[in-house]
Amino acid sequence: MSVLTSLSEMMAQLLREDRRRVVLGEDARDGGMLGLSRTCIADGTLRERVIATPLSPTTAVAHAAGLARGGARPILVFASPLGLLEGLAGLREAARLGWRTGQSAAVPLLMVTPSGPGFGLGEEAAEAIEATLARVPGLRVLCAGQPAEAAAWLHAAAQLDDDDAVPTVLVLPRRVLLADTDEALPDLGRACTSAARIRDGQAATVFAWGETVQVALDAVAHAQIDAAVVDVGCLAPLDAATLVAEAKATGKIVIAHAGPAAGGLGAELAALFADQAILHLDAPITRVTGADAPLSAALEAQAVPTVARVAEAIAHVANY
Amino acid sequence: MPEFKLPAIGEGVVEGEIVRWLKQPGDAVSANEAIVEVMTDKATVEIPSPRDAIVQEIVAAEGTIAAVGEVIALFGDSAVVPASKPTPAAPPPAPAPISPAAAPVAAAPTNGAGKVLATPAARAHAREHGIDLAAVSGDRGRVTKADVLRAQATPTPTPTPTPTPTPTSAPAVAQAPAPAPTPVVRRDLGAPAADETIPFRGMRRIIADGLKKSYSTAVHYTYVEQVDVSKLVEVRKQAKNAAAEQGVALSYLPFIVKAVVLALKRYPIVNAELDEANAQVIVRKRYNIGIATATDNGLMVPVLHDADRLSLLDVAREIDRLSNAARAMKASRDELTGSTFTITSLGAIGGVLATPILNYPEVGILGVHAIRKTPVVDDNDNIVIGHLMNLSVSLDHRVVDGFEGASFLQEVRRYLEDPTLLLLAGI
Structure with missing residues (x-):
């Protein structure tokens, strides 16, 4: 099964689970540019809860946030992270609406966006949208990593109950979207706001998220070093307690992520570890990231670190 | 793999002691950047790298004597630290096994100012378990937690406590209640x-080697005069006061240098050396008067070249400059070689007499002692x-x-007892 299919089916399941849920997006009535509303459209009982939005991201975000305030559970699907950047003004307002009203106004709004390379687009595909989003106060930013968990991420991210109605962006890396999965897990098996160790190891710890999670797993196998891999998963707010505990466990840290190193979330993690795990650090905190430069379509793969580079970094810290 | 050989450091220099490596394996070094400190005679020189490279291996450890042209280090080819270079065919090695057999021998790497280079985890563990980081060897240029754990697993022999002396009981002799x-x-x-x-x-060994050669070769005798x-x-x-106006702190030493030079001119055989190989003196x-100088690193002998051509004040200036350079380990090789006669003076702690060891291959060395007020019977x-001041001159009796x-020392005495003679000699 393709991950896109699993997501489309999960979207329909979400609408069936809760009648308050609605799906919004450009071309959503036609199944959406990613096809995420295709199953909903095919189901006559769900079709009326799929809403097409105009080509104005700020309007779309404002519309969805209004629906959320009005009692609905909107899921706004973007075709590209550029939509979130264009709609940043609306996004920022939606994110701080709860704070602005003294937390009395819950905003159970979920936004879903693809990110990173994979579609041969270049340009924005080399950026790391999550680093920009993570700096919006009040916003929760999640990022799906392993393909088998993609649908489970969507399900978990949509659980915006009244006591946890935080405006949320779920980032779906395009490489993850294009992957196939033998078994789409229905449930994440952990809180989506937690970081999780997905591979045990003693010699080093690799922190990754999104499409780089698989790169990290492959790199550990390639390096033949007993390194742990942690899927950071929730990028804002960071699960500092788990992350620091994992960093302390080996003291030899590699942070791998897509997009530029400069101003990236890898720097945020490194600062967190320097701050809260300093006495456990046993090697330089080493970041492996995408290129610090705009990339053409032909070079967009350079936005994600390679297995060889991550393996090199693992060996460097493990043998430091 | 490119080899880094000890380059020719100076004319006549055939070997040098590796004093300190400024770069460790894995370090990048750029062309003309200092890579190692090498000591020759008594000058320490920094040897620059001939090109951009990564230090792969240090062949000549600190403290070893390397001949000019000998390979002292190996350079890596790439700009990648060897330990972290993954090869797709052969994956990088697993972390070095923690084996008690690998007993630490080398001292902990430091930043050059005595602070051990250790990771925070290594520091925390050492502090928690009372381990002295300085005693932990870090063979990769740093101390990691694994190094501390290894050191902890290999206990150092604890010194056996000296037995506390117990009071000896009195011998049981019944009839003697001692x-x-x-x-x-x-x-x-x-x-x-x-x-x-x-x-x-380093310095200590070079000083020792020189003195050993001198003491075992020359036939020393010492003659003392008041x-x-x-x-x-x-x-x-x-x-x-007049000298101070010209910025010179005038001690007695320049006068002594001048007196010695004049005496040497009269007795040239004291300003000589024995060339045994060619059977000639x-x-x-x-x-060229060597001035023995105490430094933090040991005895050094900077050389006052052509002292006969320097004015008294210039002798003072040169002595000042050279001794400062020697103390700062900044004296050049030329400034530390080529002496023909040496003066050793300890100033205020000069004592009464000494048996100076010749600065081989010179045949004469003058020890200068403290000036003391003493009752004297006049004419x-x-x-x-x-x-009164004593002078001890050691000479090589072979020459x-x-x-x-x-006679030489009496000539020196003549000049020092009557400075007018110095004046007339045109100092």
């Missing part, structure tokens, strides 16, 4: 400190206060017989 001897009680000051080990290398420098004290007292026609048999040696 009083029991008072037991000797040592105050309890804790366990005695362990012996300190100072590496015998010199009444009362007039010189007066002259110097007056000249001191070489009488030097330059008057009219009156007891007056004189300023300089007692008569010449004594």
